[in-house]
Amino acid sequence: MTELRHITSINDLTNHEIETTFSLADKYLSELGDIRPTGRTRKKRSLTTHRIGRSGHAGAGSILASLFYEPSTRTRLSFESAMLRLGGGTITSSDPATSSAAKGESLADTVRVVSSYADAIVIRHPRDGAAKLAAQYASIPVINAGDGGHEHPTQTLCDLFTLYRREKQRLKNLNNLNVVISGDLRGSRTVHSFVYALARFKARIQFVPGAAGMGLPPHVEWRLRNEFHCLPEDRKAGEDDVDLFYVTADQSHQLSLITPEIGIKMAKAKKAIDVIYVTRFQKERWKDQVQSYMKVDSAFLKDNKYKRTSVLHPLPRVGELDIALDRNPRAAYFQQASFGVPVRMALIAALLDFEGQHSLEKFASGFRPDSHVLYEQPHGIVCANPNCIVHDPLEGLYAANKHYIVDWLKPRLRCFYCENDIENFYVGHKKTRHYGLAGEAGKHMRDVILFADRAAAEAAGYKPRKSLSGAAKA
Ligand SMILES: [Zn+2]
Numbered sequence: 001m002t003e004l005r006h007i008t009s010i011n012d013l014t015n016h017e018i019e020t021t022f023s024l025a026d027k028y029l030s031e032l033g034d035i036r037p038t039g040r041t042r043k044k045r046s047l048t049t050h051r052i053g054r055s056g057h058a059g060a061g062s063i064l065a066s067l068f069y070e071p072s073t074r075t076r077l078s079f080e081s082a083m084l085r086l087g088g089g090t091i092t093s094s095d096p097a098t099s100s101a102a103k104g105e106s107l108a109d110t111v112r113v114v115s116s117y118a119d120a121i122v123i124r125h126p127r128d129g130a131a132k133l134a135a136q137y138a139s140i141p142v143i144n145a146g147d148g149g150h151e152h153p154t155q156t157l158c159d160l161f162t163l164y165r166r167e168k169q170r171l172k173n174l175n176n177l178n179v180v181i182s183g184d185l186r187g188s189r190t191v192h193s194f195v196y197a198l199a200r201f202k203a204r205i206q207f208v209p210g211a212a213g214m215g216l217p218p219h220v221e222w223r224l225r226n227e228f229h230c231l232p233e234d235r236k237a238g239e240d241d242v243d244l245f246y247v248t249a250d251q252s253h254q255l256s257l258i259t260p261e262i263g264i265k266m267a268k269a270k271k272a273i274d275v276i277y278v279t280r281f282q283k284e285r286w287k288d289q290v291q292s293y294m295k296v297d298s299a300f301l302k303d304n305k306y307k308r309t310s311v312l313h314p315l316p317r318v319g320e321l322d323i324a325l326d327r328n329p330r331a332a333y334f335q336q337a338s339f340g341v342p343v344r345m346a347l348i349a350a351l352l353d354f355e356g357q358h359s360l361e362k363f364a365s366g367f368r369p370d371s372h373v374l375y376e377q378p379h380g381i382v383c384a385n386p387n388c389i390v391h392d393p394l395e396g397l398y399a400a401n402k403h404y405i406v407d408w409l410k411p412r413l414r415c416f417y418c419e420n421d422i423e424n425f426y427v428g429h430k431k432t433r434h435y436g437l438a439g440e441a442g443k444h445m446r447d448v449i450l451f452a453d454r455a456a457a458e459a460a461g462y463k464p465r466k467s468l469s470g471a472a473k474a
Contacts, residue, residue, distance in 0.1 A: 003362035005351050006135040008144040009419070010153040010193040012367060015200055017350075017360055021157065022164050024346035024358040025339070032056055032085065033342075050165070052085050052341045058354040059086030065118035067110065067134075068094040068145070069101060069125040074315060075145050075155070078340035079122045079348075086345050086354065091118060107389075108398035111138040119352055123147070129389040129417025133399055135366055141351040142366070148387050149189050149217075149282075150418050154344060155314050156193035160201075161343045162336040163275060166310050174201045179275040182208040182294060183320060185216045187282030190314045192220050194277065199228035210281060210294040210320065219414075219421040272305050278313045278321050297322035301330060312336055372404035374416065379460075380428075381413065381450040385420035403450075411438035413450070426451040428462040436465035 007013065013021070034053025064083040066076050072094075080090040093099045100110055107125070111134045114121055123134050124145040131144035146152040164174050179198055185191050185207055195216070198205055209215045216224075224230040278296050300306060313321050313333040325331045346358070353359045363369070382401060383390050390399040402416035413422040428435035430447040435457040438450070451457040454464070 002139075003364055004139075004141050004366050005360050005362050006131075006138075006142045006366040007153055007347065007351070008131040008135055008142065008147070008367075009151050010156045010197050012153070013360075014368075018157065018160065018197070020358055020360075021343070021346045021350055022161055024349060024355060025161055025342040027355075028052060028056070028085075028342045028345050050335055050338050050342075052081075052345070055085045055087055057087040058349055059083060059088035059352065062086075062088040062120075062352055062354075063118040064088060064090045064120050064122060064348065065114045066090060066092045066094065066122045066145075067114065067124075068092075069096050069099075069107075069123075069130070070146070072124050072145070074337065074340065075124065075152075076122075078337075079143075079145065079154075079344050082341050082344035082348055085341060086349060088119075088348075104394065106398055107134055107395050108137040111142070115139040120348060125389075126387075127389040127392055127395065128385055128387050128420070129383075129399075129415065130395070132417045133389050133395060137398070143347065143351070146189055147389075148418070149187055149192070151193040152189045152314075153193050154340075154347060155190045156197050157343045157347065158336055158339050159190070159194055159277070159312055159314070160197055161339050162312060162332055163310060165339070166332060166335075167274075170308070177201065177203045177274040178272060179203045179277065180206045180208060180273055181277045181279075182296065183210040183279030184214045184282045185209050185279070186214050188279040188314075191277070191279055192217070195220065195224060196228065199224055199230050204233075205230075208294070210279075217420075219419070222421065272307070273309045275310050275312060276306070278311065278317075280313075280316065280318045280320055295320050295322065296325075298324055298328070301325070301328065306330070370404060372406055372414070374402060375405050375413070375450065376400055376402045377449055379449070380456075381422065381425055381452045383415040383418060383420060384422050384452070385415065385418050388415060388418040388420065390415070390417060409439045422452065426454060426457050428457050428460065433462055434465045435462040436468055 029050060029052065032052050032054045034051040064079065066079055068076050076092070076094060080092065083090050096102060107130060111121060115138050118140060120141045120143065121134065121138055122143045122145045123131050125131065125147050128148035128150040130147040131142060135142040144151060144153055146155070160174060163177065167173055177198065181191060181195065183191070195205060207216060276296065301309070309330050310332040311325060311330050315333060315337055321333070349355045350358050350360045378401060380401070381403070390396050390401070399417060403413040403422070404416060406412040406414050406421065411423060411425055413425060414420070425438050426435050427438050428449045428451060430449060435451060449460070451460070
């Protein structure tokens with residue numbers, strides 16, 4: 001089997017691979033960037049030459065297929081522009097109402113067919129974990145362009161590349177940035193990918209939810225603390241920036257500070273904010289669509305600590321970012337959008353080996369082997385995230401019931417597709433037909449079946465182990 005590479009999460013790329021991709025994006029900007037002056041002075045011009053204005057031939061003869069099951073303009077167009085600028089071609093299915101999906105064709109069948117039409121697939125889908133499912137069935141690279149509330153890894157590459165370029169002008173790099181992330185942290189997949197990457201580059205991250213209930217999802221916060229070695233910082237009441245944000249929500253919002261252990265000493269000493277990342281209210285992912293929501297305007301930029309802040313927004317904005325900021329040199333969001341093309345050119349080229357030394361390593365499964373044990377069972381426990389692809393009536397038929405065992409003694413399972421976690425499950429032994437708490441079973445994995453709760457175990461005909469029989473039934 002030919003080896004290949006899929007990108008469904010920002011964590012599919014190592015820091016080194018991210019930096020290699022950025023050096024390739026730099027190369028495209030210098031070789032194919034628009035050199036027409038757009039500013040009056042030389043200094044200004046150097047700030048604005050980030051548009052790819054010409055096309056190369058590295059990707060001549062290659063085809064990119066974009067499969068968009070959810071509305072998108074910017075992401076799809078920037079991928080297609082990127083492939084055209086590489087000298088390749090594109091084919092598109094972007095209208096869910098007229099696509100094969102509307103006729104009831106599964107994603108698994110679609111990507112198997114499209115694998116014989118194109119050289120890489122870009123997919124956007126409303127279900128969490130859809131890109132991972134597509135990758136399981138495709139025989140060409142799959143790039144996640146946003147799957148439900150899960151991740152949007154190429155947006156994060158654009159966000160990071162913007163910071164990498166801006167920090168480079170200040171003779172700095174991506175490490176140890178002081179970042180504020182505001183808005184709908186629960187519903188925004190771009191935030192989830194972004195915070196993992198920031199943590200890996202040792203950022204100090206301050207979270208300011210746009211309204212009550214919009215904090216980070218618990219499983220993302222758990223990963224930041226336990227897998228990315230982030231620690232909450234001690235903070236005196238009133239010490240930080242809450243009052244500098246204009247918040248219209250009447251409930252006081254939660255605020256947590258997280259920083260990687262290694263960076264903690266430096267972060268505490270540092271006051272200046274390098275980045276403010278603003279996100280919109282993801283109305284389509286919330287039942288209550290008329291909540292009040294925070295707004296970021298020029299008021300907070302007046303404080304000295306925001307003197308050199310880069311204001312980022314993945315766009316589109318829907319009122320949370322004042323248009324009066326657009327001409328402010330700290331506004332980096334249109335520059336961020338313009339980097340969508342060179343960054344996606346670099347990623348496509350690295351996946352399809354257009355540029356020798358910049359190629360990404362390939363694997364038989366398309367993914368770097370995971371250190372966690374993968375547990376697969378036809379019945380028993382299923383993902384607890386209702387928006388996971390495994391719960392889609394059609395697509396779910398093609399998804400296996402798979403979980404990573406993140407921790408066996410303090411039980412934690414992670415859905416193979418959407419990466420939501422399940423804590424506190426039960427383990428049944430097929431031979432004895434008894435079940436117990438996961439932590440009691442040790443690491444012995446043979447002949448076991450996992451259940452979400454005691455009722456499910458008993459419905460399957462399993463009896464509680466002695467240690468459980470005295471306890472109240474859950
Ligand atoms: Zn799931």
